[in-house]
Amino acid sequence: MLVHCKTGGVTLSVYGEQILSKIVDTGDVNAFTRFGIEREDFPTVGERQAYDFVQAYADTNRGKVPSYATLTAECPDITYIPGVTDDFSYLARGLKEAAARRMVLEKINGYVDEETGRKYESEFAAKFDELSAEDFGNYLRKMADGITMRTNVRNQKATDVKLDFEKFLTEYRARKSGESFRIWKSAFPYINTQIGGYFSSNLYTFYARSGRGKSVIVMVEALEAAIQGATVLVWALEMSAYEWLARAYSYLSAKSGVFNANFDGVDYEAGFDNKALLMGKLTEEHEANLVDWLRGLNEAVSGRIILRATDDADFRDKSVRQLEADILETGADVVVVDPIYYMDYEANTSKTAGGDAAATSKKLRLLAGRTKSVILVITQADENPSEKGDDGVRELKPPKRAEIKKTKTVLEDAANTFGIDTLAHEGRGVIELGKGRNGGEDARVEIVYLPNYGIVREIQSVEDAGKFASGF
Incomplete structure (x- = not known):
């Protein structure tokens, strides 16, 4: 006693x-x-x-x-x-x-x-x-x-590689049945071919120079996961809720084939005009179509999408701790942090340059494992003054890892990294895998990029490729 x-x-x-x-x-x-x-x-x-x-x-x-x-x-x-x-x-x-x-x-x-x-x-x-x-x-x-x-008690028994195979087999069977492990497929088939999709308990980093479509690409990946049944949590830290929803509704309506559109001789299934949504200037006919389409959205998307945006009055705490609370509250499978450098960084206990961002990145990596979620993080690359050639034309050139502007640790902590570049006026873009823990490094995905009409997808046909006279 x-x-x-x-x-x-x-x-x-x-x-x-x-x-x-x-x-x-x-x-x-x-x-x-x-x-x-x-x-x-x-x-x-x-x-x-x-x-x-x-x-x-x-x-x-x-x-x-x-x-x-x-x-x-x-x-x-x-x-x-x-x-x-x-x-x-x-x-x-x-x-x-x-x-x-x-x-x-x-x-x-x-x-x-x-x-x-x-x-x-x-x-x-x-x-x-x-x-x-x-x-x-x-x-x-x-x-x-x-x-x-x-006051945490450490009592973790290490795994004996030769003797504890039953532990491995138990986890293998759980993954096989989908109980402890999920893979969420990318919207871009070639990414699935290269890395298999987005694995739960992992951090993935997307980066591009300013205004090159990184938020759009990651939004597309998040919406695709929701279509597959995932609960998606989005932290839109530099975008208003209305702006994010306008982009999302444009993409999802294009997936539904609300309109048929022809661009440079190529037919596409298109969505509501994003700019018209932002300005509240849809035609009366399209406005009626929007209302009807929104009423059926719940059936078209089997998962959930929970959005916290920068203009939410109660969205003050942007720390890793609050993100974890939101994940646990919503049961999120896929999480978007757009961008990481607008989070409330962790304390810089290392007293080194960039130590606060590095500490935040590491905590996000651990958070993905602890919550068994996929965390998609966006960061920014440095501007490149030599992007344009002598003729003044800019070529598609996704940034390399060395060009990351805000924090390089978020690349090291990621299972895969994705460099993005787009030429919106030409309707094309590129996603390049810069690091692949499970393969795919240096793989290159060529995409049709017409986000104003919700068209963001991998090139799928000869007609798609033929549209781009300047080539990839």
Whole structure:
């Protein structure tokens, strides 16, 4: 039975003394590391000193631990408890839960450091007085996150490659049945041929110079996933909701073949005129068609599309933490971040140039794995003054990875990267795979690019290719 006592209004437990005693009995000093047990987890000065002593003893004695007699002689302020049979994981969890409660009370009430005698006033009260209501709410969330991470119990068993094949087979069968793993097909068949589609738990990065269609291309990929049944979450960080919806409705209506259109002698299934939608200037006939088409949209798209846009009044927190909350709330399978550099970056703890963007990218990569979602991230490439030839004509030239302007880490963290370039006035474009963890590197997709009419697709016929006299 565990005995608890109260000291200074804070409930203390004997988990710390049990852990120290069990380590001495078993000789397993590595339990500190395996379960993430740190000095600050222990509630009393005596236990912290005992922790220091055991670690120092092991360091100078080839990993051996002191006997209980030596421990109690050197650390008289703790009680040795013989024969502790509880698992380390159980004891570590109890120790850390008590530490979490203690940390909360210290933040609220203030405390006196027993080792230094220094008095700390209430951080909670100080922040409450100095911060706005919104900033105080963010402070509380960060404090809670910090305490949760600080008190997390590490107990992850590593995989033995030769012996743990049953674990692999279990995951294989789950993936085969679609229970734990999904692949969302690209709108562009050649991308599916090269990389198989977009795999859950992965980050994918799209990049282009300003105004070259990266937002349109990624929107198309997201809408295609929704057509396949995915729940899609879009963070449109530089576009209004109406603008994004106008583009989406133009593309989806083209998929439905609302209109037939002829461009330079080639017939296409086209959608509502995007510019007319933006300006509210559809003809009366097309406006009536739009209303009828929108009423049937729910049947045409089997998945869901949840949009958060820059003009949403309540869209203030653009952190990775808020993105995770939105993913969990919506159950998103596919996530769009457009663009990453408008997110609230993580703290630059590395103190290096670009460290805040790099930390954000890494957290997004981990978030994709943790939520088993596909995250499509957009970033921007540097302008290239030598794009145009001597004749003043610009050629299609997707940027290389070295030309990324905002953060290069988002390329390193991605399973695949996609360089994009378009010539909207000629109705053509290129998507080039710049990195392929699962293949596809340097593959090139030639596309018809007429986004004003919702036509964004891979070249599919001789007629398509023949339209482009200037060639690819």
